[in-house]
Amino acid sequence: MSISRRRLLGSGTGIALTGALAAACGSNTGRGSGDGPAIDQWYHQYGEPGAEQAVKRYADAYAQADVTVQWRPGNYDQQTAAALLTASGPDVFEVNGPTLDQIQGGQVVDLTDLVAGVKDDFHPAVLATKTHDDRIWGIPQVVDAQLLYYRKSMLADAGIEPPRTLDELIDAAKELTTKDVKGLFWGNDGGPGVLMATPLYAAGLSAVTDDGTVGFDDPAAARTLGKLRRPYKDKSLLLGAPSDWSDPSAFIQGLTAMQWSGLWALPQIKKELRDDVGVLPFPKDGPDGAPSVQVGAYGAAVSARSEHQRQAKAYLKWLWVDKTEYQEDFALSYGFHIPARISLAKKAEKLKEGAAAEAVRFATDHGYAQPLLWTTASQTAYKDALSRIIKDGADPDGELRSVVRKTEAELRRVKKKR
Amino acid sequence: MGREADPLTAPGAGRRSALTRRPSAPCATPGPARRPAVPRRLLGPQNRNLWFWIFVGPFVIGLTVFTYVPLAWSVYLSFFDAHNTVSPTDFVGFDNYTAMLRDDAFTDSLATFAVFTAFIVPATFVLSLALALMVNRLRWAQAFFRSVFFLPVACSYVVAALVWKMSIFNGVRFGLANTVLGWFGADQVAWLSTTDPPWYWLVIVTVRLWLQTGFYMVLFLAGLQRIPPRLYEAAAVDGARPGWQTFRHVTFPQLRATSVAVALLLVINAFQAFDEFYTLLSDARGYPPYARPPLVYLYYTALGQEQNLGLGSAGAVILALIIAVVTVAQARWFGLGRKEE
Numbered sequence: 001m002s003i004s005r006r007r008l009l010g011s012g013t014g015i016a017l018t019g020a021l022a023a024a025c026g027s028n029t030g031r032g033s034g035d036g037p038a039i040d041q042w043y044h045q046y047g048e049p050g051a052e053q054a055v056k057r058y059a060d061a062y063a064q065a066d067v068t069v070q071w072r073p074g075n076y077d078q079q080t081a082a083a084l085l086t087a088s089g090p091d092v093f094e095v096n097g098p099t100l101d102q103i104q105g106g107q108v109v110d111l112t113d114l115v116a117g118v119k120d121d122f123h124p125a126v127l128a129t130k131t132h133d134d135r136i137w138g139i140p141q142v143v144d145a146q147l148l149y150y151r152k153s154m155l156a157d158a159g160i161e162p163p164r165t166l167d168e169l170i171d172a173a174k175e176l177t178t179k180d181v182k183g184l185f186w187g188n189d190g191g192p193g194v195l196m197a198t199p200l201y202a203a204g205l206s207a208v209t210d211d212g213t214v215g216f217d218d219p220a221a222a223r224t225l226g227k228l229r230r231p232y233k234d235k236s237l238l239l240g241a242p243s244d245w246s247d248p249s250a251f252i253q254g255l256t257a258m259q260w261s262g263l264w265a266l267p268q269i270k271k272e273l274r275d276d277v278g279v280l281p282f283p284k285d286g287p288d289g290a291p292s293v294q295v296g297a298y299g300a301a302v303s304a305r306s307e308h309q310r311q312a313k314a315y316l317k318w319l320w321v322d323k324t325e326y327q328e329d330f331a332l333s334y335g336f337h338i339p340a341r342i343s344l345a346k347k348a349e350k351l352k353e354g355a356a357a358e359a360v361r362f363a364t365d366h367g368y369a370q371p372l373l374w375t376t377a378s379q380t381a382y383k384d385a386l387s388r389i390i391k392d393g394a395d396p397d398g399e400l401r402s403v404v405r406k407t408e409a410e411l412r413r414v415k416k417k418r
Numbered sequence: 419m420g421r422e423a424d425p426l427t428a429p430g431a432g433r434r435s436a437l438t439r440r441p442s443a444p445c446a447t448p449g450p451a452r453r454p455a456v457p458r459r460l461l462g463p464q465n466r467n468l469w470f471w472i473f474v475g476p477f478v479i480g481l482t483v484f485t486y487v488p489l490a491w492s493v494y495l496s497f498f499d500a501h502n503t504v505s506p507t508d509f510v511g512f513d514n515y516t517a518m519l520r521d522d523a524f525t526d527s528l529a530t531f532a533v534f535t536a537f538i539v540p541a542t543f544v545l546s547l548a549l550a551l552m553v554n555r556l557r558w559a560q561a562f563f564r565s566v567f568f569l570p571v572a573c574s575y576v577v578a579a580l581v582w583k584m585s586i587f588n589g590v591r592f593g594l595a596n597t598v599l600g601w602f603g604a605d606q607v608a609w610l611s612t613t614d615p616p617w618y619w620l621v622i623v624t625v626r627l628w629l630q631t632g633f634y635m636v637l638f639l640a641g642l643q644r645i646p647p648r649l650y651e652a653a654a655v656d657g658a659r660p661g662w663q664t665f666r667h668v669t670f671p672q673l674r675a676t677s678v679a680v681a682l683l684l685v686i687n688a689f690q691a692f693d694e695f696y697t698l699l700s701d702a703r704g705y706p707p708y709a710r711p712p713l714v715y716l717y718y719t720a721l722g723q724e725q726n727l728g729l730g731s732a733g734a735v736i737l738a739l740i741i742a743v744v745t746v747a748q749a750r751w752f753g754l755g756r757k758e759e
Contacts, residue, residue: 077723085504099723105502180591188589188611193703239608240589244701255590376724384523384707391613391708402522 036065037308039315042083042093043069044076044298048264048335058319058326065311067092084108084303091306092316094298095138100372103132104417109302109309112136114317121341125369126297132372138299139320142330142337143345145263145363146194146294148280149248151273154181154257162278166202166227166285169258173236176257182238183231186260187245190232192386194245194260195282196294196379199224201368204288207382208371212411217404222396224285225389232390263359264335270355279355281362295367297340338363373411381406492731500728514732524733527712528740534711535688538626542684543677546631550638551665564639568632575629579697582625583610610698618699618709625694630687634680641676645669678752682745689741692717712737 043055052071059067070090072079077096083089084107098108112135115122119136123143130138148169150162158176163169173183187194197207197216203224206215231237238259241250248265250256252272260282269277281291300320302312319326324344331339332350338360339345351360370379385399461468491504496514498506518524553563570578586594589608596606609617645668653668654660670677691711699706704722705714712733720730 078721081502081723081725082721084502097723101501101725105725107502187701187703188608189701189703189706190611192706193701196703235605238590239611240587240593242584242588242590246702250590376722377726380523380704380718380724383704387707391611 037311038066038068039092039306039308039312040090041067041069041315042076042080042090043071044094044096045071045073046335051330051334054330054334058323058330062315062318064318065308065315067315084305087305089303089305091308091312092300092302094141095301096296096298098130098137098299098301100132100375100414103137103372104414107304108137109304109306109313110135110137111139111302111313111316114313114321115139118321118341121343123295123297123338123340123342123345123367125295125367126340129297129369129372130299138301139316140297140299140340141320141327143295143297143340143363144337145359145367146198146260147263147359147362148258148260148282149251149265149269150258150278150280151251151276152278153276162280163283165283166199166224166289169283170227170230170234170236173231173258174234177234177236181254182256183236184258184260185238185241185245185250185256188240189387190237190239190390191228192383192390195228195386196383197368197370197374198282198292198294199228199285201292201294202282202289203285204290206368206371207374207378208407208411212373212415214404214407214411216400219397220286220288222400224289225386225400226396227285228386228390229393233393263356263363264337266356266359267336275354277355279358279362281366291362291366292368293362293366295363295369297369373414374407375410375414378403378407378410492734495727496731496735498728500726500731502725502727504727506728510728514728515736518729518733518736523707523710524712524715526707527710527715528737530709531689531691531711534691535685538623538688539681539684541623542627542631542634543680545627546634546680547638547673547677549631549635550642551669553635554639554642564636567635570628571630571633573629575693576697578625578629579694582621582694583698587621613708616708621698622695622709625698626691629694634684637676637680638673641673642669645672674752678749681752682748685744685748686741689737689744 041055041059043052046052052069055071056069059069076094080089080093080095081102083093084102095102095108102108115136119127122140126140126143127136130136130140154176155162155172158172160172160175161168163172169184176183200207200216200221203220205218205221209215238250238256241255243249245259245261246265248259248261248269251259251261251265252269266279281293284290284292300316302309302316306312324341327341328339328344328348331337331344332348336350336356338351339348345351345360350356382403385394385403388394389396389399462470495504495506497509497511499508499510499513500506549567553560553567556563587609588596589606589611590596591600591606593606593609595609599605599607607617609621612618649668649672650664653664658664658667689711690713692713695709695711696705696714696717699709700714705718716730716733716737718724719733720727
């Protein structure tokens with residue numbers, strides 16, 4: 001039987017159309033059950049079991065709008081950055097920021113009025129990273145802190161006290177290193193990615209000062225960063241572990257005696273190692289130094305391209321300002337984060353004893369958040385320089401000079417946009 | 419059985435169809451032939467133009483929408499300050515180009531990749547040609563070995579890079595490479611994190627060779643099978659020894675067209691490197707300053723959180739021009755398209 005071209009094309013088109021219609025009709029939109037306008041909400045994929053179901057439950061409980069939750073794996077920051085360029089992005093979204101360029105580019109909506117009355121109840125360090133020109137552009141959801149975990153038994157066996165200065169930490173890492181166990185793990189890259197500005201704050205400096213100038217144009221910065229080469233050179237660092245610093249597997253498996261990781265790893269570590277774990281801030285360095293703990297917070301923001309900005313803001317206020325029971329549930333029932341609201345953090349039972357209480361105290365006393373004015377371009381230049389200092393033995397003075405120039409140029413650029 | 423004349427092309431055919439045409443007056447002399455109507459002419463004889471566009475049109479539309487428009491847009495963006503926007507208004511002329519060319523990280527990535535290209539192109543070329551020569555000499559199971567060597571081509575670059583990173587070359591004692599080193603009493607090596615010596619190149623080069631050698635082997639194999647056997651017979655009669663002498667004077671010259679195509683593809687692929695580098699060396703906090711391909715750097719500049727689309731576009735245009743110049747120079751050098759003697 002021969003088939004004419006017309007019949008072939010007609011059949012092909014028919015099949016294609018049928019498929020497209022079937023796909024369109026059969027797709028599950030995952031819509032919530034509320035009335036009113038449809039609101040799209042994005043979260044990055046948390047690794048904590050139950051967190052996804054929880055946020056969908058919160059969305060379902062909102063009666064004023066039909067909220068659809070998208071739980072997005074992969075490079076979430078890149079996904080949101082790209083989605084905000086189009087009209088097809090989310091209405092409400094979780095963001096590791098917003099960044100200064102997103103704020104100055106008019107991509108996010110001013111949320112200052114949502115936190116009126118409870119502004120002082122938010123952790124000041126993380127609220128500062130959401131604030132630009134005295135306006136608030138994101139509502140902190142939870143506070144995450146990064147700390148140094150150490151195996152008490154390993155340090156005791158080696159006769160080493162928990163390190164209180166950077167020099168002591170470097171010496172301890174060397175002494176704890178054996179054929180099978182490394183002394184210290186702070187990322188497969190040797191430290192630059194996760195440490196970022198933490199050593200600068202430990203030296204009594206900052207990335208960008210409160211008045212908007214470079215905070216590390218100081219000989220102390222080169223001195224402290226130069227010391228970070230030693231553990232790499234001594235071969236005290238664990239490098240190339242199957243999972244990186246954010247996952248406590250290497251620490252639990254006994255591949256390292258000390259690991260830099262997030263507070264979120266504490267429940268898993270406690271479960272495996274029970275009381276054989278202690279936490280420390282990044283130790284101070286130099287006479288003007290102080291311990292430092294990097295704190296950060298994913299914030300909830302509203303896209304300026306949303307067609308339902310008013311309803312999106314109302315939903316965001318309901319979820320991250322009014323519904324404190326949901327905020328506490330989200331912070332502590334699935335993973336382990338400090339609630340962004342001080343009042344909630346104070347009354348949380350899980351944060352009142354042991355290593356958790358220590359971690360909260362360190363975050364409160366020594367917490368710093370990366371300033372909004374320290375742009376991604378400045379951070380990239382700094383991280384590259386730190387990598388060369390640690391791995392190639394590059395001259396810290398020379399490397400920092402070029403980072404200072406880059407940061408100054410970026411500060412000029414963002415101030416010009418005001 | 420004679421065919422009827424096509425009423426549309428027959429002399430005297432008018433605007434109306436043959437069925438509705440009024441019969442001409444008896445004995446009337448036929449008038450001058452009329453040209454078919456414009457829509458009919460557009461359709462072409464036997465609707466050939468229509469069918470051409472039905473088959474080719476979707477691809478032309480796809481190419482225009484997904485390749486040429488973004489390319490033109492990228493060139494347009496490169497002349498603007500485009501932070502977090504694809505519709506910028508702040509014209510900056512060539513500032514993005516000068517900034518990119520003064521950016522040490524970008525120029526380092528270009529220099530690094532010139533060196534990488536200088537190594538990976540000959541290495542892949544020699545290895546794939548050697549494999550093709552071996553497979554071509556097989557008297558049995560040739561199809562089996564051809565498939566075996568070609569199989570890695572079907573593997574995703576990302577998957578292969580993950581296997582290399584997490585299983586073979588992870589930096590802990592139970593990684594495959596470190597286990598083998600352990601048998602000889604050597605210390606474990608952090609393959610992807612050590613810059614002195616730069617072991618990460620071993621990981622990158624081996625995964626790339628494993629992934630792409632089979633493809634180029636098949637190209638060479640096709641070239642080898644096109645060489646007429648009589649050339650070898652003539653060479654043997656002239657006293658050429660089998661092996662190197664025959665390869666040098668018969669096989670390799672006959673493979674010139676294939677060799678040029680392979681070399682061109684390898685150079686372009688080397689400069690477009692992204693997948694395995696990104697998978698092997700990036701982490702949640704970015705990418706280290708070593709072994710950073712231009713495309714990875716531009717990805718972070720334009721599509722990372724920095725979202726500097728103007729600067730990233732300028733870098734992309736510079737990179738495209740470099741690839742184009744290198745390709746054209748290489749093609750002229752090797753005489754691509756020149757008629758084979």
